[in-house]
Amino acid sequence: MADSAEAWERRPGESSAAWEAFACYRDLGLSRSIGKVAERLAKSRTLIERWSTAHRWVLRAEAWDREQDRLWRAERHQAAREVARRHARLASAAQSKIVAQLQQLDPSRLSPSDVIRWLEVTIRIERQAYGMDLTDAAAHSAGPETTDVSGLTDEERRSRMEQLRRELESRIGTLSGEQS
Numbered sequence: 001m002a003d004s005a006e007a008w009e010r011r012p013g014e015s016s017a018a019w020e021a022f023a024c025y026r027d028l029g030l031s032r033s034i035g036k037v038a039e040r041l042a043k044s045r046t047l048i049e050r051w052s053t054a055h056r057w058v059l060r061a062e063a064w065d066r067e068q069d070r071l072w073r074a075e076r077h078q079a080a081r082e083v084a085r086r087h088a089r090l091a092s093a094a095q096s097k098i099v100a101q102l103q104q105l106d107p108s109r110l111s112p113s114d115v116i117r118w119l120e121v122t123i124r125i126e127r128q129a130y131g132m133d134l135t136d137a138a139a140h141s142a143g144p145e146t147t148d149v150s151g152l153t154d155e156e157r158r159s160r161m162e163q164l165r166r167e168l169e170s171r172i173g174t175l176s177g178e179q180s
Contacts, residue, residue, distance in 0.1 A: 007063035011055055018051040025052070026061050088129035095122045095172050102165045112157075115164045123171065 008026055010019045025037045034052055038045040052058070098118050127133070152160065 007060045008067070014055050018055060021048055021051055022055060022057055022060065025057050026064050029065075032061060084129040084131070088126055091122050091126035091129060095126070098122065099165075099169060099172065102161075102168065112160050112164055115161070115168070119164075119168050119171065 010022075014022070021037055021041055021043065024040055025032050025034070028036055034045060034048050037043075038048045041048075102115065
């Protein structure tokens with residue numbers, strides 16, 4: 001018999017009628033049966049059974065199923081990689097825009113918890129896109145998010161915003177280094 005990569009192809013000595021019957025059997029998928037092939041092709045069940053045995057339909061169909069599964073998994077894997085790349089590009093673009101906006105932002109108009117939330121969301125998306133461990137990102141952000149700034153003066157808030165901006169730029173730089 002031909003190797004498994006070619007098992008579903010027409011075999012030497014296989015008549016065109018037997019090949020057509022095998023192709024019908026193969027294409028029935030998991031619901032395939034000799035009876036269904038005989039019925040669809042209006043051939044005797046005995047003839048179909050003889051062809052099936054002589055040309056090893058069961059083994060050939062199993063090889064076909066394995067190949068179709070392999071192709072499907074490869075396609076899904078490639079699609080997942082493309083989605084991850086797209087999400088990473090979007091997250092990176094969002095982070096750049098956030099940094100630019102933060103540089104122009106009046107700190108009194110944005111709470112530190114808002115800044116941290118923006119940072120966490122973009123980092124989480126980017127890390128997920130690259131399959132990175134999310135526990136690190138969560139551990140780094142737990143402290144500042146719980147800080148109460150309601151009692152801070154405007155000057156203290158501005159100082160805190162500047163500190164958060166520097167932290168954001170540092171984290172983005174770290175993530176950019178990890179991607180290289």
